[in-house]
Amino acid sequence: MALQIGIIGTGWFSKVHADILSNMDGVQVAAFVGTSQEKAARAVQGYASAKAYSNTEQMLDETKPDAVYICVPPFAHGEIESQLVQRGIPFLVEKPLGTNLATPRQILHGVKKAGLMTSAGYHFRYTDAAMKAAEMLESRKIGMALGYWMGDMPQVYWWRQQEGSGGQFIEQTTHMVDLLRCLLGEVDEVYAAFAHRAMKDIHEGVTVHDVGTVTLKLKSGAVATISNTCMLPESDMVGLAIYTEQGVIDIQPDKLIVKEKGRLTEIRNAANPYLRENEAFIHGLRTGDASGILSTYEDAVKTMEVTYAALRSAESGVPVKVGE
Ligand SMILES: NC(=O)c1ccc[n+]([C@@H]2O[C@H](COP(=O)([O-])OP(=O)(O)OC[C@H]3O[C@@H](n4cnc5c(N)ncnc54)[C@H](O)[C@@H]3O)[C@@H](O)[C@H]2O)c1
Known part of the structure; x- marks a missing residue:
């Protein structure tokens, strides 16, 4: 029998995951849950075996999924995860885990108690660029890193509201923070300056900061800064550059750029990181071997x-101080 997957959320990213899942052997997208029956009914189109629901509890009762994908905005986390923990259903959750720390910490307690298999959508970890960088860093002394997410403001309504998304650093730039933790280790202390410069005057209802810069002290002694803006008319650059005694290792969404010994080498990503992320979780569900999951709920809380x-x-x- 094929693995039955329930998907919560009917937006852009639910579809990205549903398309990957429905192309895998032995996996069936069993259901979509939306905020209305109409939205769920639209989402199931194109997925022959999927049923539409407007209520998570009902979907879980009727579909009895083997696992659930949670692809909802940051503000909507908490109740969904609690239900899955209570029923012992493994889940893959899109980043970020919420808009604050209290809810994820509470969920984590339940996840650990239940011994649930989880995965968090930090797909940068699955890129060839990040994997190659990790390998190279084993033989280099890391000094510092510069991370950046310089772009425009996503158009979904919840993103521009502080209580909807948590702001750019929590919602988007979190990918660079996660990559920093993955490659350079844990962060001890941060100092941040955020500001409102333009977007409040350009769009109605904007409460998120549109520029920010964060200085991070790592437990290893290395330092980093990660900056972001969402005030540009279009996306500019995203990445994490790591500075070592041998040169610069710059991880970008589609490639790795290495500047060492007077040479610049570009290595483009060959594999699709989202596919890898999904394959690792599905493999874990099938075999109980979760070693391919590069970001768990517990790690994402950090x-x-x-x-x-x-x-x-x-x-x-x-x-x-981080974690206080
Ligand atoms: N890993 C990545 O690269 C990546 C890329 C894009 C989005 N994401 C993440 O995925 C999440 C969703 O983003 P999106 O672009 O799909 O947003 P979206 O606004 O397009 O879709 C969100 C969906 O969730 C639904 N929803 C809200 N509350 C719900 C609830 N309580 N129950 C069921 N459905 C509910 C909304 O109706 C909407 O259909 C965000 O956290 C985002 O950060 C991750």
Whole structure:
């Protein structure tokens, strides 16, 4: 019998996952849950075996999925995960885990108690660029890193509201923070400056900051800064450049750029990281071997601790210890 997967959320990213899943052997997209029956009914089109629901509990009762994908905006997390924990259903959750730390910490407690298999959507970890960088860094002394997510403002309504998304650093730049943790180790302290420069005057209802820069002290002694803006008319650049005694290793969404010994080498990603992320989770469900899952719920909480500490630092104007 094919693995039955329930998907919560009917937006852009639910479809990205559903398309990958429905092309896998032995996997069936069994259901979509939307905020209305109409939205769910639209989402199931094109997935022959999928049923539409407007209620998670009903979907879980009737479909009895082997696992659930949670692809909802940051503000909508908590209740869904709690239900899955109570029923012992493994899940893959899109980043970020929420808009604050309290809910993810509470969920984590339940996940650990239930011994649930989880995966978090930090797909950068699955890129060839990040994997090659990890390999190279084993024989180099890391000094520092510069991360950046310089772009435009996503058009979905919840993104521009602080209580909807948590702001750019929590919602989007979290990918760079996660990559930093993955490649350079844990963060001890952050100091952040965020500001409102243009977007509040350009769009109605904007409460998120549109520029920000964060200084991070790592437990290893290395330092980093990660900056972001969402005030540009179009996307500019995204990446994490790592500085070592041998040169620069720059991870970008589609490639790795290495500048060492006076030479510049570009290595383009060959594999699709989202496919790898899905394959690792599905393999885990089938075999019980979760070793291919590169970001679990527990690990993603640690990334949330850093991004949330940055928000608290920006609000208070003082450095904040991570995890406090
Ligand atoms: N890993 C990545 O590269 C990546 C890329 C894009 C989006 N994402 C993440 O995926 C999540 C969703 O993003 P999106 O672009 O699909 O947003 P979206 O706004 O297009 O879709 C979100 C969907 O969730 C539904 N929803 C909201 N609350 C719900 C609830 N309680 N129950 C069921 N459905 C609910 C909405 O109706 C909507 O259909 C975000 O957290 C985003 O950060 C990750």
